[in-house]
Each structure stands twice: as structure tokens, then as C-alpha cells.
Amino acid sequence: KNEVEQSPQNLTAQEGEFITINCSYSVGISALHWLQQHPGGGIVSLFMLSSGKKKHGRLIATINIQEKHSSLHITASHPRDSAVYICAGGSNYKLTFGKGTLLTVNP
Amino acid sequence: GAVVSQHPSRVICKSGTSVKIECRSLDFQATTMFWYRQFPKQSLMLMATSNEGSKATYEQGVEKDKFLINHASLTLSTLTVTSAHPEDSSFYICSALSLPLATNEQFFGPGTRLTVL
Numbered sequence: 001k002n003e004v005e006q007s008p009q010n011l012t013a014q015e016g017e018f019i020t021i022n023c024s025y026s027v028g029i030s031a032l033h034w035l036q037q038h039p040g041g042g043i044v045s046l047f048m049l050s051s052g053k054k055k056h057g058r059l060i061a062t063i064n065i066q067e068k069h070s071s072l073h074i075t076a077s078h079p080r081d082s083a084v085y086i087c088a089g090g091s092n093y094k095l096t097f098g099k100g101t102l103l104t105v106n107p
Numbered sequence: 108g109a110v111v112s113q114h115p116s117r118v119i120c121k122s123g124t125s126v127k128i129e130c131r132s133l134d135f136q137a138t139t140m141f142w143y144r145q146f147p148k149q150s151l152m153l154m155a156t157s158n159e160g161s162k163a164t165y166e167q168g169v170e171k172d173k174f175l176i177n178h179a180s181l182t183l184s185t186l187t188v189t190s191a192h193p194e195d196s197s198f199y200i201c202s203a204l205s206l207p208l209a210t211n212e213q214f215f216g217p218g219t220r221l222t223v224l
Binding site: 004033035041043044048076086088090093094095097098099100 | 139140144145148149150151152153198200202212213214215216217218220
């Protein structure tokens with residue numbers, strides 16, 4: 001069983017919809033990372049957070065340390081948001097990755 | 108922002124040959140770099156932690172004689188897949204920790220797709 005679980009595995013949305021991707025972890029972590037992986041494989045770090053909430057443009061990430069749960073929200077989704085979104089728990093600079101959520105946003 | 112590059116972006120080689128993949132931090136110094144491997148539809152898996160000026164630390168199950176890591180400078184780490192076999196075909200990604208270490212933020216390279224025929 002993976003120590004970092006994401007849901008859903010696949011998500012299809014219409015342009016403009018509000019999207020939520022969830023991440024639960026069982027490992028002790030000092031930080032939770034959200035990453036974006038586009039077709040072709042390149043990875044971009046979206047957020048790193050250890051408490052509360054962070055916002056960058058249309059993306060919002062929250063974390064509840066007590067419940068060991070984090071969410072990534074995308075407001076006003078756009079086809080260019082289509083990618084795999086990965087959460088990863090970090091401890092001592094090492095990351096444990098979830099399997100990713102494949103998001104497809106249709107125009 | 109912090110940029111990490113990898114070279115080559117994709118490589119095809121024959122079974123039995125060795126392949127070297129470079130990971131560079133372009134605008135910052137990285138005392139620590141990480142090498143990951145990702146098989147299709149799987150999570151990234153940490154292979155090894157590369158520390159500048161010292162030997163790499165390998166994760167359990169990763170053969171250090173097969174996956175040679177050299178971190179000779181604060182901006183360059185290399186991964187050499189020796190005597191590659193088809194089962195080594197995968198997507199290899201590096202990441203780098205920027206100084207100061209207290210930020211705990213990793214910056215990822217674009218990855219290298221290795222295909223062994």
C-alpha cells in the first residue's frame with residue numbers, strides 16, 4: 001500500500017469547472033508537495049506547504065496536518081491545465097510520491 | 108526561478124551499452140541532487156541521493172554498480188546506466204535542493220526517457 005494516496009486517479013472536467021484533487025498520507029512528513037507533470041514527462045513544482053493554505057493564480061493548495069490530508073483546487077479550469085498532478089510527502093529532504101491524478105479539461 | 112536541466116532528453120541504446128545522463132542546476136548551487144525513476148503509469152521512485160563531493164546513497168534494491176552516480180560539482184550530477192538492458196527502459200528524473208537547505212524545496216529536471224533495445 002502506497003504511503004501517499006491520491007483521488008481520483010482520473011478526472012475529466014469541462015472548461016471553467018472547479019476541480020479538487022485529494023491527497024492522504026500515512027507517513028510522517030515535514031512538507032507536502034504538489035507537482036504537475038505534462039505529457040512528455042517534465043515536472044513542475046506547484047506548491048510546497050507544511051500548514052494552512054497557499055494560492056498561486058487559479059491554483060489553491062490546503063493541508064490539514066491532524067487529518068493528514070491535502071487538497072489541490074483549480075478554479076476556472078482550462079484545457080491547458082490538463083496534466084498529471086502528483087502529491088508527495090517530504091521528510092528529511094526525501095519525497096514519497098502518490099501515483100498521480102490524470103486531469104483532462106475539455107473545451 | 109531555479110532551473111534544472113537534463114541531457115539528453117531522450118536516448119535509445121542497444122542492450123549492453125552504457126548511457127550517461129547529466130543533471131545540471133543552471134542558476135543555483137545544489138549540494139544535494141536526487142535521481143528518480145518512473146515506469147509507465149507508476150509513481151516516481153527515488154533511486155539515490157547524490158551529495159557533492161561524496162558517495163551517493165542508494166535506496167534499497169537499487170544496484171549501485173549498475174547505476175553509477177557522480178556529483179563532482181555543485182551544479183552537476185551524472186547518472187550512468189551501465190550494461191543497460193531492456194528492463195532499464197524508463198523515465199529518469201533528477202531534482203536538486205537549492206541552498207540554503209532550510210527551504211526543503213526540490214526543483215525538478217525535465218527528465219530523460221531511456222529506451223534500451
